[in-house]
Amino acid sequence: MNFRRAGEAAFVYVSFPNKVLIIQFDFLRAIRNCKKVTEDGSNSPLGWGSGAMSKTQIKNMEEFAVVSGISRPTLSKYFNDPASVRVSTRARIEAALEQHDYRPNIFAVNQNRKLTKNIGIVVPYLADPFFAEIARNLEERCIQAGYRPTLYSSHGEQKLELEIMDSLRGLRPAGVLFAPLGRASDRSEIEKFCKAVPTVLFDSNLDGIGEAFIGSDNFSFVSQTVEYLTRTGEPPSFFEMKTPANPNANKRRIAYIQMMERLGFEPNVIKVEGQGWAFEEIGRQGALKLLGAGNLPTNAILCSNDRLAIGLLSACYQLGIRVGRDKSASLRVASNDDHPFSRFTCPSLTTAAHDYENVSNKSAETLFQLIEGGGHLPERTETLFPARLVLRDSA
Amino acid sequence: MNFRRAGEAAFVYVSFPNKVLIIQFDFLRAIRNCKKVTEDGSNSPLGWGSGAMSKTQIKNMEEFAVVSGISRPTLSKYFNDPASVRVSTRARIEAALEQHDYRPNIFAVNQNRKLTKNIGIVVPYLADPFFAEIARNLEERCIQAGYRPTLYSSHGEQKLELEIMDSLRGLRPAGVLFAPLGRASDRSEIEKFCKAVPTVLFDSNLDGIGEAFIGSDNFSFVSQTVEYLTRTGEPPSFFEMKTPANPNANKRRIAYIQMMERLGFEPNVIKVEGQGWAFEEIGRQGALKLLGAGNLPTNAILCSNDRLAIGLLSACYQLGIRVGRDKSASLRVASNDDHPFSRFTCPSLTTAAHDYENVSNKSAETLFQLIEGGGHLPERTETLFPARLVLRDSA
DNA sequence: TAGAAAAATTATCGCGCGTAAAATTTATAT
DNA sequence: ATATAAATTTTACGCGCGATAATTTTTCTA
Incomplete structure (x- = not known):
């Protein structure tokens, strides 16, 4: 061989x-x-799996009405909201359901209901485990609340984000949980969309668009990391992309500058080249250029986000630059997000953690209120959750 | 403050x-x-965004038939397959479409068509960027082919995998691209599902289930990494989970043993504790225990998959064990998968790369054939793509 | 230009369910 | 027991489109 x-x-x-x-x-x-x-x-001929031990397969609500002894309109009410029928009839229906495992045709239901139970979940980049985790959390909430979530990823491309909105309109969703691309988004198209479909923005805000925004408080992230770094050593430089994909990056830079000035230090922002959503590679290349030259203004770096930091740490390792808070190290690195992989970097990454749980819970809950309110909230609210500093080995 | x-x-x-x-x-x-x-x-009252510059919004195909001057059955044919009408009428329809931006109600369409254009894509764990990438690839293929893909993640849980199948039945999909959980899957339920819905399995095979399987050739992965490691240094131990989530892991272990014996070396399999899909953490904890004791039988380790390797490398760094192929290093580490993050580990990870592109393309193409064939293929095929060895710094 | 083939039209039914109005039953209170 | 409200049933229609058969129109071929 x-x-x-x-x-x-x-x-x-x-x-x-x-x-x-x-x-x-x-x-x-x-x-x-x-x-x-x-x-x-060995494949048996096609045939839909028999459900419960029913003799004859129920085809529609009419037939189920016959075998259950309940009228079709009452059944319709039940499937729409089990609590809307008398407890005794509800019991009869559910007893019959165990015998015949009938389920309403979702297409017919959606066609005729004024409002579907569909919910769209849109994230900018699903290959980022951060969004995968949030999406999963949102999905679960929606299902628990009796909705049917569908997951979409824009994969960093405006074209896809537009297509998703297009496809979403056709689904007549009761509501949408939308994390926009940010800079790459077509703002006016999203605005149009949000006027047609009840939408809650999350993660990345677009001022005035959507019925509400839920995200993280970028100032809280940066203020904690800056404060920590300055208190325990030298003040940090700020490491970011020259043209960030996400508006959060801008807020973090502003927060960095503000915090540094407040603490009486000179801000130093390092901007690295690169487009798109391959943040790790961008961080890595930028760091190789920066650190390869050897002229680092400070011995501490605060990265705008963890994915950049992952790339930077990879570059440091390659260049033989020891990172950490012990004496043998020449550089401290901190970051923001608490990316799922940040605990496995070398060294493990000190970072400000998103409050995943609260962001997703609050987003979902806000959307439910929005839906129950008929598609409009009394006022557009912005809810930001603060970060939690996670101390690891890199700083 | x-x-x-x-x-x-x-x-x-x-x-x-x-x-x-x-x-x-x-x-x-x-x-x-x-x-x-x-x-x-400032939210204007609800109203669906006007599409093209149409005066009156078209509500259904009937109305569009009037304004376009084409009969409804012909329109129906067109939307079903634009090539099924005469080119001249097709031009007239498309001209009218630019004026009125009408789109058939997807629910009514799905309700009445014998076969929908829906395709389900099921992956076991979307927070793994590997699956996110594959899923994206599959999505794109489906859209290009005129289908409507919907993405689902089992998130490592059998319960979710079952719920997804349940939900999928209701969507009456034309076909499903299914990557099962593996060990955690309810085999008989998946078998039932596959008999009811045309399904192509990918990534993780279940013998005899589904109309086809497309995946990677695990022997090709391991044989290349083992051969490389032995040729350039000492033969490796094999590092894996005691109870792997995925059947591919078993095939890789078998391949490792087979290769070692073939090359005349003594196989050495290291099994670490841990359940679930948090592979990195499992790899890390297992490695800390193993390497902390200091009694490593070989100076080369082959990990069953990259996510375990990421955890192992993290442990090595923490313990001060230098990994790599230069003299200063005391351990070489290689792995399998070419996980999106494997190029950012410290050191970067030598690994056998999945042929993402071919696996997803072949999976999609097989499903399309299956659908066109009326839900059955002449025979159940298994297609495996070999790995490509990617040499980086860890070995 | 005739004839056949292809395409479009008309007319009508069916899909499975939501929903409304009127008639009937059941539950609750006096 | 009786009045009243609430829940349920009956009846009937509508949603938007797919599918079919019978007819008419258009297009192609010779």
């Missing part, structure tokens, strides 16, 4: 005795050409 | 002069109690 280094093309390989698979690998036509060997395809 | 260390509770904070937000922070009742100050809520 022949093993080759990465980058080379052809690769032939034979697998285990039982289930043999031969793959002829050709980067150019890999899909069309890959040969396959099959198993015995 | 008073700054406090992490963990303490109360935190009062006042923000910028213009948009003042006061947040009284109380971990126990944070949500209910947080006070808010509002902006001028």
